[in-house]
Amino acid sequence: MAIINSLIIWRMKKRFHQIELFLKYPHEVQKDCLNNLLKTSEQTEWGKRYDFKSINSYETFKERIPLQDYDSLKNDIDRTKKGERNILWPTDIKWFAKSSGTTSDKSKYIPVSEASLFDCHYKGGKDMLAIYCNWFENTQVFTGKTVTMGGSSKINPHITGSYTGDLSAILIDNLPFWVTRQRSPGKDIVFLDNWELKIEKMADRVITENITSISGVPSWTQVLFNRVLEKTNSTNLKEVWPNLELYMHGAVKFDPYREIFKEYCPDLNYLETYNASEGFFGLQFDKGISDFLLMLDYGIFYEFIPAGEWDKEHPECLTLAGVELGKNYAIVITTNAGLWRYQLGDTVEFTSLDPFKVRITGRTKHFINAFGEELVIDNADKALAIACDKTGAIISDYTAAPQYLKNNQNGCHEWAIEFKKAPLDINYFQVTLDNALKSLNSDYEAKRFHDMILGPPKIHSLPIGKFYMWLKGKGKLGGQHKVPRLKNDRSIIEEILS
Numbered sequence: 001m002a003i004i005n006s007l008i009i010w011r012m013k014k015r016f017h018q019i020e021l022f023l024k025y026p027h028e029v030q031k032d033c034l035n036n037l038l039k040t041s042e043q044t045e046w047g048k049r050y051d052f053k054s055i056n057s058y059e060t061f062k063e064r065i066p067l068q069d070y071d072s073l074k075n076d077i078d079r080t081k082k083g084e085r086n087i088l089w090p091t092d093i094k095w096f097a098k099s100s101g102t103t104s105d106k107s108k109y110i111p112v113s114e115a116s117l118f119d120c121h122y123k124g125g126k127d128m129l130a131i132y133c134n135w136f137e138n139t140q141v142f143t144g145k146t147v148t149m150g151g152s153s154k155i156n157p158h159i160t161g162s163y164t165g166d167l168s169a170i171l172i173d174n175l176p177f178w179v180t181r182q183r184s185p186g187k188d189i190v191f192l193d194n195w196e197l198k199i200e201k202m203a204d205r206v207i208t209e210n211i212t213s214i215s216g217v218p219s220w221t222q223v224l225f226n227r228v229l230e231k232t233n234s235t236n237l238k239e240v241w242p243n244l245e246l247y248m249h250g251a252v253k254f255d256p257y258r259e260i261f262k263e264y265c266p267d268l269n270y271l272e273t274y275n276a277s278e279g280f281f282g283l284q285f286d287k288g289i290s291d292f293l294l295m296l297d298y299g300i301f302y303e304f305i306p307a308g309e310w311d312k313e314h315p316e317c318l319t320l321a322g323v324e325l326g327k328n329y330a331i332v333i334t335t336n337a338g339l340w341r342y343q344l345g346d347t348v349e350f351t352s353l354d355p356f357k358v359r360i361t362g363r364t365k366h367f368i369n370a371f372g373e374e375l376v377i378d379n380a381d382k383a384l385a386i387a388c389d390k391t392g393a394i395i396s397d398y399t400a401a402p403q404y405l406k407n408n409q410n411g412c413h414e415w416a417i418e419f420k421k422a423p424l425d426i427n428y429f430q431v432t433l434d435n436a437l438k439s440l441n442s443d444y445e446a447k448r449f450h451d452m453i454l455g456p457p458k459i460h461s462l463p464i465g466k467f468y469m470w471l472k473g474k475g476k477l478g479g480q481h482k483v484p485r486l487k488n489d490r491s492i493i494e495e496i497l498s
Helices: 002-024 026-040 046-047 058-064 068-079 113-136 167-173 195-204 216-230 257-264 378-393 426-440 442-447 465-473 491-497
Strands: 095-099 108-112 146-149 154-157 163-165 210-213 246-249 269-276 279-285 287-292 300-306 330-334 343-352 354-364 394-405 410-419 458-460
Touching: 002 026, 026 058, 026 300, 026 330, 068 154, 068 216, 095 167, 108 113, 108 167, 113 167, 113 269, 113 279, 195 216, 216 246, 216 257, 216 458, 257 378, 257 394, 269 287, 269 300, 279 330, 279 354, 378 394, 378 426, 394 491, 410 465, 410 491, 426 442, 426 458, 442 465, 465 491
Parallel strands: 095 163, 146 210, 210 246, 246 269, 410 458
Antiparallel strands: 095 108, 154 163, 269 279, 279 287, 287 354, 300 330, 330 343, 343 354, 394 410
């Protein structure tokens, strides 16, 4: 295993030198990407509709092709799912990733082409390890196995060899055999639909393996960790897996989980990713700093809509050449799976322009702005981290929503929080959270002035397992499913509190 470990590290370092190319020439790489996407799709239905062949500049591209969202593409995606070809993308689409960005009852099926699978998602996985090997030249991560918290999939009856499901299931099912050998457990367990049974079987299988790395959404990985520790009567994961060194995670902000994971394994290394069903977008590039290097050579062309333009019928769009530091942007992507000028729904802020690095600030539809406070997920996560640090609390999960003005009382933000370790004084936690939000968000601070518009936050401390049971009741256990952090209406919080 030591020889294999050395060979893989050597291969990963070679890829790191390729990453340095787009770091040096970002605008040229993105221009080539757009040209290649248009040329490849000239003979598709969309290519003919918008005459891709005659588009020779970004200005023409954005003038001719309107911005899209899932609803505007749904009909063409449904036709593709039923076996029609050459609509959005020239090659056959065999896989459709079930989007799980929210716990909404509405399912979205994102097309995954062979190009996006290998040149985007898998390339992101390789680069993740290349960056890790650059951080730790003497890593032994390839001497053992990886535990992956994969989802499930279903056969698509309309196309032979086609199926729909969680992106993780699509990725795992198409891995080469030599990678599959390094993973545990096998597909017989990973693809189980029943997540409670899956966790039980996973725990039984991986306990006896030499696990060196783990990847998955923090909330569901935490459930597996708890079961492993219970079954082995251990106090931390190093007692079970002495060679465990790396946890790869994404999908949700990690700050609320950081203290919990330190208890599971005090000396674990972390590497965060920014990916979704629609594509692999960014990787943590600097050790200990959770900003994402925007990966520019994955077959994705990026545009950005500045805050203030999001709700306009024809918003301004910028390329990387036009973005600025410290401003919020909504991401628009054009991909090698046929998503043309697709509004992803994520909002980011650039923390560096050389190279281009971003941090996720929230979602265009996941925020609270009932009183003009414009609270985004980034504000909430940071404020909760401050409150936990000052009170010694540890949070498992949370959601928040506005409580509107009524009976001459001020409105407020209502928080439903599941504490793994509750604060000794919930009132002090509330005050600390409120002050932290004021320090992070000037609009919130203004609305809180003398309680004239917005009163202090209201905190509900929920019993352990409350969010799990809510997700279970919605049929949303496992995969990428998670509790919405912020909601601008009370639909989620009232279900949970009831």
